[in-house]
Amino acid sequence: xxLVTTFYHALLSTLHDVLPIGIVLVGFQxxxxxxxxxxxxxxxxxxxxxxxxxxxxxxGLNIALFPLGKLMANQLxxxxxxxxxxxxxxxxxxxxxxxxxxxATIGFSTTIAEPALIAVAIKANQVxxxxxxxxxxxxxxAIGVAFGIAxxxxxxxxxxxxHLYIMAGYILVLIQTLYAPKxxxxxxxxxxxxxxxxxxxxxxxxxGLGLSTNIPGRNPLYDGFGMIAFASLFPIMAVMGxxxxxxxxxxxxKGPAAGKTGG
Amino acid sequence: xxxxxxxLLTALLESTRDLLPIVAVxxxxxxxxxxxxxxxxLDLLMGTLLVVTGLTLFVHGLKTGLFPLGESMARDFAAKxxxxxxxxxxxxxGFGATVAEPALIAVADEAAKIAANGGMIADNDxxxxxxxYGLRLTVAISVGVAILIGVLRIIRGWPIQxxxxxxxxxxxxxxxxxxKxxxxxxxxxxxxxxxxxxxxxxxxxGVGLASAIQGRNPMVDGFGLIAFASLTPIIFVxxxxxxx
Numbered sequence: 001x002x003l004v005t006t007f008y009h010a011l012l013s014t015l016h017d018v019l020p021i022g023i024v025l026v027g028f029q030x031x032x033x034x035x036x037x038x039x040x041x042x043x044x045x046x047x048x049x050x051x052x053x054x055x056x057x058x059x060g061l062n063i064a065l066f067p068l069g070k071l072m073a074n075q076l077x078x079x080x081x082x083x084x085x086x087x088x089x090x091x092x093x094x095x096x097x098x099x100x101x102x103x104a105t106i107g108f109s110t111t112i113a114e115p116a117l118i119a120v121a122i123k124a125n126q127v128x129x130x131x132x133x134x135x136x137x138x139x140x141x142a143i144g145v146a147f148g149i150a151x152x153x154x155x156x157x158x159x160x161x162x163h164l165y166i167m168a169g170y171i172l173v174l175i176q177t178l179y180a181p182k183x184x185x186x187x188x189x190x191x192x193x194x195x196x197x198x199x200x201x202x203x204x205x206x207x208g209l210g211l212s213t214n215i216p217g218r219n220p221l222y223d224g225f226g227m228i229a230f231a232s233l234f235p236i237m238a239v240m241g242x243x244x245x246x247x248x249x250x251x252x253x254k255g256p257a258a259g260k261t262g263g
Numbered sequence: 264x265x266x267x268x269x270x271l272l273t274a275l276l277e278s279t280r281d282l283l284p285i286v287a288v289x290x291x292x293x294x295x296x297x298x299x300x301x302x303x304x305l306d307l308l309m310g311t312l313l314v315v316t317g318l319t320l321f322v323h324g325l326k327t328g329l330f331p332l333g334e335s336m337a338r339d340f341a342a343k344x345x346x347x348x349x350x351x352x353x354x355x356x357g358f359g360a361t362v363a364e365p366a367l368i369a370v371a372d373e374a375a376k377i378a379a380n381g382g383m384i385a386d387n388d389x390x391x392x393x394x395x396y397g398l399r400l401t402v403a404i405s406v407g408v409a410i411l412i413g414v415l416r417i418i419r420g421w422p423i424q425x426x427x428x429x430x431x432x433x434x435x436x437x438x439x440x441x442x443k444x445x446x447x448x449x450x451x452x453x454x455x456x457x458x459x460x461x462x463x464x465x466x467x468x469g470v471g472l473a474s475a476i477q478g479r480n481p482m483v484d485g486f487g488l489i490a491f492a493s494l495t496p497i498i499f500v501x502x503x504x505x506x507x
Contacts, residue, residue: 003309018460020359025464028352033339039331053320054459056313064310067477068301075297093387098296102288109284113314113322116462118281120489121320123330123466163446164437173369177424179334183480186423186487193493194462196296196454199285201366210277225373225447228454232493 003059010062011055018051035226060137061199069106070206076102077210082200096157100150104206107149107231110200111142115139117194124187138240141191141231144238149204156211156218162226169233176240184243193235204231266284271319278318291313325463333467334474341475350411356468357410357492360461362403367455371395371402374448381444383507398452398503405499406456409491410465416487417472420479423487430494437501445504453497457489465489 029037037043046177075081076099111117119136155165196204204227212223293301301307340349361367375384375391375398383391414424438446459463465488473485 001326017365017458020363021356021460021464024352024355024359028348028355029336032348032352033343035339037332038335045327046324046326046331047340049320049324049325049377050328050460053322053324055317057317057321060309060310060315060317062312064307064314065285065289066292068307069285069303072289072292072297075299076292097294102292102296105288105292106285109288112284113281113318114320115325116457118322119325119329119459119463121468121500122326123470124482124486127470149502162450166450167435167438170435174428174431176374177428183482185427186483186485189423189427189490190466190486190488193457193489197366197457197462198329198459200403201455207442208316222446225451227451229447230451233456246353256399 006063007055007059008167010059011035011051012054014051031070054115056199058198061202065199068203068235069203072102073106073203073207077207078215079214082226099157099211100153103153104146104150106203107200108142108146111145111195111235112138113199114197115199116197117141117191120187120190120194128183132184136246137187137191137239140238140242141195141235144191144235145195145200147238148230148232149207149227150233151234152204152227153207153211155226155230156208156223157215159215159223162229166226166229166233169230169237173236173240175234176237177213179244180240181243181247184240187237188239191239192232195235196231200231201228204228271323274319274323275315278315278322282311282315289481306415307405312382313483321459329460329463330467331462334471337468337471338475343470349414349418350409353410353414353468354407356407356461356465358405358407360458360465361406361456362399364456364458367452368401368456370448370452370455371398374398374445374452377444377448378507381442383442383444383504384503394507398500401499401503402452402456404494405495408491408499409495410488411496413469413488413491414472416477417484418476420484423484427490429496430498434497434501436496437505438499440502440505442504445501449497449500449504452500453493456496457492461492462489465492 029035042192117138118134121132121137124132124137125134149167155162180188208223208225208227290301293299336352340352343349350445365441372391372395375395378392379386384394414428415421416423441449466486469488470481470485472479473479473483479485
């Protein structure tokens with residue numbers, strides 16, 4: 001019974017989020033375009049699917065994965081686990097290793113489940129006539145996020161300034177842009193923004209806040225932020241890299257690269 | 264009907280596969296690294312089931328509804344041939360999709376606390392609410408502008424690199440002069456603006472426009488709207504931080 005009430009609330013809040021977009025879409029369709037939408041019934045049904053699906057998805061994340069994931073982020077960053085003692089003993093680096101591994105794997109796995117990325121991958125696969133594999137793109141992006149979150153954790157641990165990493169990162173992206181195949185550039189930039197959405201943001205934020213709260217000398221107000229920025233930066237490089245490797249493979253006369261035809 | 268059932272079943276299997284990595288990561292760390300039992304196993308199972316079902320329905324609705332709608336509107340706008348209506352639509356879509364975004368509301372509230380803490384604004388509820396509201400409007404306007412510029416780029420066929428390079432040079436330049444407290448928030452706000460429903464719609468709009476306009480390639484020109492929507496908030500939020 002409780003589940004029904006919480007689901008109802010999730011549905012209401014999803015509806016609330018979608019309302020402004022709905023108004024814009026319907027308003028322009030009726031007042032400006034003044035055309036009948038083809039397959040109106042099918043599209044309305046599909047919207048109901050999207051709403052219910054998203055509400056169920058959020059509800060499920062809230063009762064299962066978020067509490068556990070946040071709890072684990074806290075446990076893995078707890079002073080006891082990291083080997084930080086009051087006497088100022090050197091923290092055990094092996095404990096940090098687990099932390100980085102957790103950061104990378106949670107970044108990877110949440111990205112694979114990100115619905116917005118699935119949407120873009122499906123579209124890219126259609127538009128490219130199958131050259132870009134749905135799974136190839138998703139895995140490339142997920143690797144980028146994994147690296148980004150792990151590096152983001154390292155930054156909080158070491159306390160180095162955020163903007164230096166970001167500036168260096170974007171300069172690398174700009175250089176890579178000059179050499180990447182032209183057709184991938186727009187998609188690569190898009191995947192930077194797509195990765196950080198429903199699934200990734202809450203868990204990654206919990207990790208950043210846990211780290212900056214527990215590590216001495218870090219302020220959660222300043223150091224807790226910035227994790228998302230890392231998760232948006234590295235997928236750009238990963239996707240351009242994916243295209244470059246794919247191109248390099250096909251230039252070697254091997255035909256389409258293995259990663260290209262997945263999905 | 265049977266076809267739909269088969270389709271949904273396949274989709275269900277795919278969603279399960281999408282979710283498997285998270286479950287594996289959490290189980291491994293809980294059991295092998297932290298060495299603790301999984302609390303509320305039943306909740307975990309139930310929640311995972313909901314997530315899988317939800318993802319399946321979402322992806323089905325995406326393919327049969329959000330994509331066709333975005334493309335059909337793009338085609339109709341291209342056929343209508345009115346640039347100003349199209350640009351107004353682009354702005355409204357970006358603004359409308361962002362202003363109610365829950366992730367943005369959360370970030371804005373957090374940012375208000377930082378600003379109050381750093382003495383940038385008075386430390387009381389009214390000042391914080393004002394600041395958070397201003398920040399939300401700033402980000403929503405910046406996303407509206409982003410989609411507008413992005414649509415204009417598709418129509419004119421400008422290469423995306425120059426705009427992005429210009430944008431990020433702007434970001435790097437602004438970073439050097441913006442107050443330190445705002446930088447983390449500004450960068451994060453670029454990431455949180457693109458929600459799960461906006462992304463498919465905006466992507467379909469871009470690809471649809473690039474397909475409908477002669478001389479545009481959907482692969483080269485159609486993507487990139489999301490990229491602008493992640494870029495402009497960074498600049499606008501740093502600007503907002505500098506004005507105060």
